[in-house]
Amino acid sequence: MKTVLLADDLKFTRVILSRAIRSIEDCEVIEVENGEQALEALRNNNKIDVIVTDIMMSPTNGLELLKMVRAGKTAAARDIPYIIVSGAITEEVQGALNDLDVSGAIAKPLSKPNLNEAWREIEKDIKAGGRTMRPVIEYDAIEVSQLLELRAFDQARQMEITDDQNELMAFLGAVPLLESLSHGELELLGRQARTIHYSGGEVVDGKIFGTTRLPLISMGEAEFLEPTELPDGEVVEHRTAHLEAGNALGTFNFMELADDYNHPKVRTIRATDAVVLEFGDPDPNSELRRIKSKVEFAIGQILTRRVGYANKSMAMVLTRQLAETRVKRTAGGYVIMMFVLLAIYTIGMRTLLDIELKGSARTLSSVVMILTFLAPFIIMLRKGSIKAVDLGLTFRGAGAAVRDALLMSSIFIGVLVACKFLLVTFTEAYSGQPTFALSQDFTRLTSTGSVDWLFYATNIVIYALFVPVQEVIARCGIQSLLVEFLYGSEVRRATVAIIVSNFVFAAAHTHLNVGFALATFAGGLFFGWLFHRNRSIVGVTVAHFMIGGTALFVLGLEGFLK
Known part of the structure; x- marks a missing residue:
């Protein structure tokens, strides 16, 4: 049985990738959050057969890690199969990946057929005795640092996840908020779903979603901000929650909360895509209304757990302050x-x-x-x-x-x-x-x-x-x-x-x-x-x-x- 090292800084993405890898081949998947943890995993485990990573990780991103592997600066074999799954594969990045002899480069959102194809190429290389590696000095000479500017990643245009029904269903099936829904219910939501794009640092206007739309992050990151006023009148914004892929971009007016409830300010951290689910239906007894009630219940459970977590976090903060x-x-x-x-x-x-x-x-x-x-x-x-x-x-x-x-x-x-x-x-x-x-x-x-x-x-x-x-x-x-x-x-x-x-x-x-x-x-x-x-x-x-x-x-x- 193969052992796969999977590195991605987003837990939600790791869940999807791990599930997809196991669906192709029964294997052990070791999950880490960044390149530094991947290097440590390689040092501690000499039985890793395949490496699968994102690019945008810190410290030590996917390009740097691939370069280190090919240059023999890690505990792994230089010719170990290496697959990149990233939402930032620009033309320049693809050129660098080819120069570094990447085994496969797959654009996010992940396509299972693409992963299958990359996996077949790996099997061919393994049967052929592995890839032929060039001299270390050639890999050392490949420049990757200039390719890693955030602007380059933010400008990379991605395929809209709602354009591919299979990818959309895979995404919805992995969202914690929707885990209680059946496949048929997810298909019903998927038919009316659309993708909305935000640039980095953009404040999300929740009014556009009304009471019947729920945005789910498919790519990128966002944060909840809570403003507080200092004694001198200065207003300071504090991050109260970090939202990654798989989380709701904000419930806004989707939940029927008290009139005096103030929704937190939502701002994207980097370029972010969200899948907007539509629950609107004039018939109060319709299937969409019933699904909306199930989703509202799931959100309520999450909010309840969040309150408990907030209390524990407050206690921890007070302890540290003391x-x-x-x-x-x-x-x-x-x-x-x-x-x-x-x-x-x-x-x-x-x-x-x-x-x-x-x-x-x-x-x-x-x-x-x-x-x-x-x-x-x-x-x-x-x-x-x-x-x-x-x-x-x-x-x-x-x-x-x-x-x-x-x-x-x-x-x-x-x-x-x-x-x-x-x-x-x-x-x-x-x-x-x-x-x-x-x-x-x-x-x-x-x-x-x-x-x-x-x-x-x-x-x-x-x-x-x-x-x-x-x-x-x-x-x-x-x-x-x-x-x-x-x-x-x-x-x-x-x-x-x-x-x-x-x-x-x-x-x-x-x-x-x-x-x-x-x-x-x-x-x-x-x-x-x-x-x-x-x-x-x-x-x-x-x-x-x-x-x-x-x-x-x-x-x-x-x-x-x-």
């Missing part, structure tokens, strides 16, 4: 505490501004600063309102994070060395100084006048011990919490969090010297980006030690920052 509020309250409290401690710390260190801190004194001041900031973070974690792993305080993914840190830090260090070389070579003020030099503040001479390497190494060890503590405070304690506390897109929250957390941490170093604080801020931007990239404290700690250790103990840059 959890989010708790996280933001904890994060906000910690951030406020950080600013208070920063103010206290800055005032306390004010007396040291005129004192030249070196060696142990500098280390001691840094220890005081670190412990001041670390204490409230430890208290917050012990309360348990935020988990350490959510803040990046974890060894999960440490291997990949360390490898990334080694690569990025090496590049950063290379730039740092090059900058100092240029500085001492072409700048008169630093002319004659070496590119590599020991740190002035952490160097001590022995009684014989030579460098006390044990003391120097001890300072490096102390630095290495406090680097992870500093990163825990700056990244997990400030940056991660700011990301949780702020609103907006992920990029915006991360950017603001990186900048603000580094301002706070750099300000705590101004008592040493302004140059050192500015260097802390500049380097911190890189560390913040690296932490956000890998979400692991291990990787950014390695990067901090490599870059900071090189700058202080190998290049002696601290002398340049005064």
